[in-house]
Amino acid sequence: MTSGLMNGGGSVSATKISLRLQYYVLLAGVGAVVVVACLKYMPAAAAVAAAGYGSWPGAQGSGLAVATRAGEAAAASEKASGGRSPVVIFNFGDSNSDTGGMAAANGMNIALPEGRTFFRRPTGRLTDGRLVIDFICESLNTPYLSPYLKALGSDFSNGVNFAIGGSTATPGGSPFSLDVQLHQFLYFRTRSFELINKGQRTPIDGEGFRKAIYAIDIGQNDLSAYLHLPYDEVVAKIPLVVAHIKFGIETLYAHGARKFWIHGTGALGCLPQKLSIPRDDDSDLDGNGCLKKYNNVAKLFNERLAESCNQLRQRMADATIVFTDMFVIKYDLVANHTKYGIERPLMACCGNGGPPYNYNHFKMCMSGEMQLCDMDARFISWDGVHLTEVANSIVASKLLTGDYSKPRIKIASLVNSTTPHDG
Incomplete structure (x- = not known):
């Protein structure tokens, strides 16, 4: 997705991989990589997941994980239900919260080991199990969210x-950028009210739209596209990205949305994908081995997004707008990894190359040469970009406390709330 410029922006040698080239290769090529892997390596991948093997020295098979009864019940919640849910969530974002949208949109038959730990089958999530949005749904006792473009089995x-993988907040940055997702929502909403006015039953009624939680988790791909630039030039791009997210909130508000749950971006400088980019030296690494420039960009983006949420909160007095700082939560996974039983915080579980990062820009997870960690191993990164279920569960547990949100409230309190929180 990205490449080459370190230490606040110096010259990059001709042998280094272009950040922008990697970004577009990832967006345009991820589909091809996954499809080829599915067609060519599905039997092998399935065998890999069933055996639970790892291919770097010291890795040993551990077998398929057995889902708990609670987990089986939650997985079964993907099936359609007859009545309306007291909890309604409309989610907009990228692969961090994509529950199968990209797979549905591109007709991808994703294979194992994606989804190996919890669902024990691929679901279109770009990880080994559940996402943060899935844990949020579980905490609210509501089924996992169905992708808008999933033709069969949606509820x-x-x-x-x-949300669709690869999406950007900036229009034109991806096929399903935030503005496209907003148009999809407006179409869904308009069509629902057309049917309601004809006396027909719809999955969500007018009250459901009014009381719904509107979640937005996007911006990481925008920032990644700019990271090849000198730091001051990247900083100059941030206001535009934030402005599009702000406009998204305003658009939803204009169509009746009153409860917003907004996520900042994570620790970009700790991703194996970024760390594996060739660099002249390690002077830009912090004490935990993460790239300072990339993390500074992420932190500044979150600050600007939080400020915009605060501005909107002042103008939209009848709305609740909650911003959650995901950087603090996700960086803590790396900084205090031993507390969570994680041995290699900067290494991908599924990738190529082995230690220290197990990430190869040309031999990624789901390729025929992937190197896979044990089923029961505790890793932060699944494929160098996305978190594992273990990491997502820790992130979700912290997020659900409300301690990292402004105003400092829990998402559960939004479900039946009728009074805005002034923060």
Whole structure:
């Protein structure tokens, strides 16, 4: 996705990989990589997941994980339900919260080991199990969100997931950028009210739209596209990205949304994908081995997004707008990894190359040469970009406390709330 410029922006040698080239290669090529892997390596991948092997020295098979009864019940919640849900969530974002949208949009038959730990089958999530949005749904006792473009098996009674992997907040940056997702929502909403006015039953009624939680988790791909630039030039791009997210909130508000749950971006400088980019030296690494420039960009983006949320909160007195700082939560996974039983915080579980990062820009997870960690190993990164279920569960547990949010409230309190929180 990205490449080459370190230490606040110096010259990059001709042998280094272009950040922008990697970004577009990832967006345009991820589909091809996954499809080829599915067609060519599905039997092998399935065998790999069943055996639970790892291919670097010291890795040993551990077998398929056995889902708990609670987990089986949660997985079964993907099936359609007859009645309307008291909890409704409309989610907008990228692969961090994509529950199968990209796979549905591109007709991808993703293979194992994706989804190996919890669902024990691929679901279109770009990880080994559940995402943060899935844990949020579990905490609210509502089914997992169905992707908007999933033709079969979708249940929209508790909301819709418009998030699609590779999406950007900036229009034109991807096929399903935030503005496209907003248009999809408006179409869904308009069509629902057309049917309601004809006396027909819809998955979500007018009250459901009014009381729904509108979640937005996007911006990481925008920032990644700019990281090849000198730091001051990257900083100059941030206001535009934030402005599009702000406009998204305003658009939803204009169509009746009153409860917003907004996520900042994570620790970009700790991703194996970024760390594996060739660099002249390690002077830009912090004490935990993460790239300072990339993390500074992420922190500044979150600050600007939090400020915009605060401005909107002042103008939209009848709305609740909650911003959650995901950087603090995700960086803590690396900084205090031993507390969470994680041995290699900067290494991808599924990738190529082995230690220290197990990430190869040309031999990524799901390729025929992937190197896979043990089923029961505790890793932060699944494929160098996305978190593992273990990491997502820790992130979600912290997020659900409300301690990292402004105003400092829990998402559960938004479900039946009728009074805005002034923060």
